[in-house]
Amino acid sequence: MADTLLEVKNLKTYFYTDEGVVPSVDDVSFSIGYGETLGIVGESGCGKSVTSLSIMDLVPSPPGKIVDGEILLKGRDLRKLSEAEMRKIRGNEVAMVFQEPMTSLNPVFTIGSQIIEALMLHKHLSKKEARDKAIEMLKLVKIPMPEKRVKEYPHQLSGGMRQRVMIAMALCCDPQLLICDEPTTALDVTIQAQVLDLIGELKKKLNTSIMMITHNLGVISEIADNAMVMYAGKVIEYGSVRQLFKNPLHPYTNGLMNAIPRIESDKEELYMIKGTVPSLRNRPKGCLFHPRCEYAKEICRACMPIFVERDGHKVRCWKYTDRW
Amino acid sequence: MLRYTAKRLLQTVIVLIGITLVTFILLNIVPGDPVNLMLGKISDPETIARIRHEMGLDRPWHQQYIDFLVGVIKGDLGTSYFLKESVVDIINRSFIITLKLAGFSFVFAMALGLVCGIVSAVHRGKALDSGLMTLALLGISAPAFWVAIILQIVFGLKLDLLPISGIDSGLCYILPAIAIGSRYAASIARITRTSMLDVIRQDYIRTARAKGLSERLVIYKHALKNAMIPIVTMAGLQLSYLLTGSILVETVFSIPGIGKLIVDSMLTRDLPLIQGTVMYVATLFVLINLIVDLSYAFLDPKIRYEKGD
Ligand SMILES: Nc1ncnc2c1ncn2[C@@H]1O[C@H](COP(=O)(O)OP(=O)(O)OP(=O)(O)O)[C@@H](O)[C@H]1O
Ligand code: SF4
Ligand SMILES: [Mg+2]
Numbered sequence: 001m002a003d004t005l006l007e008v009k010n011l012k013t014y015f016y017t018d019e020g021v022v023p024s025v026d027d028v029s030f031s032i033g034y035g036e037t038l039g040i041v042g043e044s045g046c047g048k049s050v051t052s053l054s055i056m057d058l059v060p061s062p063p064g065k066i067v068d069g070e071i072l073l074k075g076r077d078l079r080k081l082s083e084a085e086m087r088k089i090r091g092n093e094v095a096m097v098f099q100e101p102m103t104s105l106n107p108v109f110t111i112g113s114q115i116i117e118a119l120m121l122h123k124h125l126s127k128k129e130a131r132d133k134a135i136e137m138l139k140l141v142k143i144p145m146p147e148k149r150v151k152e153y154p155h156q157l158s159g160g161m162r163q164r165v166m167i168a169m170a171l172c173c174d175p176q177l178l179i180c181d182e183p184t185t186a187l188d189v190t191i192q193a194q195v196l197d198l199i200g201e202l203k204k205k206l207n208t209s210i211m212m213i214t215h216n217l218g219v220i221s222e223i224a225d226n227a228m229v230m231y232a233g234k235v236i237e238y239g240s241v242r243q244l245f246k247n248p249l250h251p252y253t254n255g256l257m258n259a260i261p262r263i264e265s266d267k268e269e270l271y272m273i274k275g276t277v278p279s280l281r282n283r284p285k286g287c288l289f290h291p292r293c294e295y296a297k298e299i300c301r302a303c304m305p306i307f308v309e310r311d312g313h314k315v316r317c318w319k320y321t322d323r324w
Numbered sequence: 325m326l327r328y329t330a331k332r333l334l335q336t337v338i339v340l341i342g343i344t345l346v347t348f349i350l351l352n353i354v355p356g357d358p359v360n361l362m363l364g365k366i367s368d369p370e371t372i373a374r375i376r377h378e379m380g381l382d383r384p385w386h387q388q389y390i391d392f393l394v395g396v397i398k399g400d401l402g403t404s405y406f407l408k409e410s411v412v413d414i415i416n417r418s419f420i421i422t423l424k425l426a427g428f429s430f431v432f433a434m435a436l437g438l439v440c441g442i443v444s445a446v447h448r449g450k451a452l453d454s455g456l457m458t459l460a461l462l463g464i465s466a467p468a469f470w471v472a473i474i475l476q477i478v479f480g481l482k483l484d485l486l487p488i489s490g491i492d493s494g495l496c497y498i499l500p501a502i503a504i505g506s507r508y509a510a511s512i513a514r515i516t517r518t519s520m521l522d523v524i525r526q527d528y529i530r531t532a533r534a535k536g537l538s539e540r541l542v543i544y545k546h547a548l549k550n551a552m553i554p555i556v557t558m559a560g561l562q563l564s565y566l567l568t569g570s571i572l573v574e575t576v577f578s579i580p581g582i583g584k585l586i587v588d589s590m591l592t593r594d595l596p597l598i599q600g601t602v603m604y605v606a607t608l609f610v611l612i613n614l615i616v617d618l619s620y621a622f623l624d625p626k627i628r629y630e631k632g633d
Binding site: 058087089090091092095096098103104105106107108109117118121122153155166169 | 526527528530531532533534535536537538546549550623624625626
C-alpha cells in the first residue's frame with residue numbers, strides 16, 4: 001500500500017473511570033494517503049481528540065487505554081513500538097497542533113527555545129542552526145519580526161499568534177502527518193479564517209498529510225479530501241468530501257449540513273439537530289442515533305447498523321441496507 | 325527586571341527603617357526600665373542612674389533613636405553589658421556558625437524534599453507515594469527539638485556514630501542540620517508534590533510529550549521549572565523554620581550560633597545584645613524575602629516583564 005501513509009484499523013480506546021467504562025473511540029477505522037487531508041467532524045465529546053491522542057500514544061493513562069486495533073504508519077504498527085521508538089515518531093513523523101493555543105505553550109520558556117528543542121532532538125542540529133531554522137519556521141507561519149519573537153515568552157503573544165507558533169513548532173521537523181485538533185475553535189472568527197488559510201497554504205506548499213478535526217463542516221469542505229463523521233465514539237459516515245457534501249447519507253450528517261449557516265438562505269433560525277448526544281457511558285442499544293432520528297424504526301432500536309457502501313462512501317445506517 | 329528589582333530594593337529599605345523603629349520602641353519605650361530589668365532586684369538607685377547614663381538612656385527618646393539609627397548604619401550596635409564586647413562582633417561570630425548550620429540544613433532539606441516530592445507526584449496513588457507522604461506528615465508534625473533529642477539518642481548515644489555537641493569538627497553539624505531541616509524537608513516535599521501534580525496535567529506538558537521529548541526532560545525541564553514557582557515561594561516563606569528551628573536545636577546541641585545567642589542573651593537580660601540580635605534576625609528575614617521575591621521573578625517571566633511596569 002504505497003500510497004497510504006496512515007491506516008487505522010478497528011481502533012478502540014476506552015477510559016476506565018470510577019463510574020464505569022467509557023468507550024470514547026469504539027472500533028474506528030480510516031486511512032490517510034500521502035499529501036491527503038482527512039477531516040473529522042462530530043459533536044463535542046464524540047471521541048475526536050481521543051482518536052488523535054491514540055495515534056500519538058498520548059492518551060492520559062490511567063484512566064485511558066488503547067484496548068484494540070492497529071495504527072499503521074507506513075505499514076509499521078505504532079502500537080507495537082517501544083516508548084523510545086515512539087518518541088522518534090512524535091514531533092518528527094507525526095506532529096500535533098492542539099485545541100488550546102493559550103495553554104499549549106510552556107509559559108516559562110521562550111517561543112524560540114520551545115521550537116529549537118524539537119529541532120535539536122530530531123534533526124540533531126546545533127543550537128545556532130536550530131535557531132535559524134526556528135526563525136525560518138516563524139517566517140513561514142507569517143509571524144512578523146520573527147528574530148524578535150523567538151526571544152519572547154508565550155504571554156507576550158496573542159492567541160492567534162500562539163497557534164501560529166504551535167503550527168511552526170509542529171511543522172519544524174517536516175512531519176509526514178500533521179494532526180490539527182480543532183486548531184481554531186478557541187480563536188476569534190477573523191483569526192480563525194487566517195489560521196485556516198495558513199494551514200491550507202502550508203498544505204499545498206509542503207505536501208504534508210493532514211488530519212483536521214473540527215466542529216465546522218465548512219472548514220472540511222474547504223481543505224479536506226476525505227471526511228469522517230463521528231458519533232458517540234463510532235464512525236457513522238466516511239467518504240470523499242465531494243461525495244459527502246453532494247449526497248450526505250446518514251440522517252445525522254444531513255442534520256449537520258443543515259446546521260451550517262448559509263448567507264443566501266432566508267431562513268431566520270438555524271436548523272438544529274434535536275435532542276442531545278448520548279452519554280458514552282450509557283449508550284442506547286441499536287443505532288446510537290435512534291433517539292434523535294426522525295426515520296428510526298424497530299430494527300434501529302434493536303440492532304447496531306453495519307457499514308454499507310453507497311455511492312462510493314460508507315455509511316452506518318439501516319436505511320441503506322436491504323433490511324429496510 | 326531592573327525596574328522590578330529597584331522597586332523591591334526601595335521597599336526593602338523602607339521596611340528596614342521600620343524595623344529599627346519597632347526594635348527601638350519595643351525595647352526602649354515600653355514601660356518598665358530596661359536597666360531595672362537587666363539588673364534585677366538587687367540594684368541600688370545609684371548604680372541604676374550610673375548605668376542609665378553610661379547607656380545614654382537619660383537622654384530624650386528621639387535623640388536615643390537617632391543615635392541608635394546612626395549606630396545601625398555605621399554597623400555599631402553597642403557593647404554587650406555582660407560580655408563587654410561589641411555586639412556586632414558577637415553576632416558576626418555566632419552568625420557564621422548559624423549560617424553554616426542553616427546552609428547544611430537547607431541543602432539537605434531541599435534535596436530530600438524535592439526528590440521525595442517529585443517521586444511522589446510521578447508515582448501518584450501508588451504505595452511509594454503514600455509511604456513518602458506519610459513520612460512527610462510525620463516530619464511536619466515533629467518539633468525540631470524532639471527530632472534533635474531522638475537523633476542524639478539514636479546516632480550519638482546508641483550507635484555512637486556522630487558527635488552530639490559542640491562544633492569541633494564538620495561532622496558535628498550533621499545531626500543538628502538534619503534536626504533543623506527535617507520539618508522543612510517535609511514541607512518542601514509536600515508542596516513539590518502538589519505543585520508537580522498540578523503542572524503535570526497542564527496542556528503544555530502534553531505539548532512537550534507530543535514533541536517526542538523523553539519523560540525525564542518532560543518532568544525535570546518542562547514540569548519542574550513551572551512547579552518551582554510555588555516551591556520557591558513556600559521555601560522562602562518557610563526559611564523561618566530553619567531559624568526558629570535553630571534556636572532550640574543549637575541549644576540542644578550546644579552550638580554557639582545566633583539561636584543559642586538569643587536564648588543566652590535573654591537569660592542574662594543583656595539589653596544591647598537582645599536589641600542587636602532582634603535587629604539582626606529581623607533584617608535577615610527581610611533580606612530573605614527580598615531574595616525570594618527576586619528569584620520568583622527570575623523563574624516567572626510574566627512577573628519579570630509585568631511587575632516592573
Ligand atoms: N481523561 C479522561 N478521563 C475520562 N474520560 C475521558 C478523558 N478524556 C476523554 N474522556 C472521554 O472521552 C470522550 C471523548 O473525548 P474527546 O476529547 O475525544 O472528545 P472530542 O470529540 O474531542 O470533543 P471536543 O469537540 O469537545 O473536543 C469524552 O466524552 C469523555 O467522556
Ligand atoms: S439506523 Fe435508523 S435510527 Fe439510525 S440513523 Fe439510520 S434510520 Fe436513523
Ligand atoms: Mg477535542
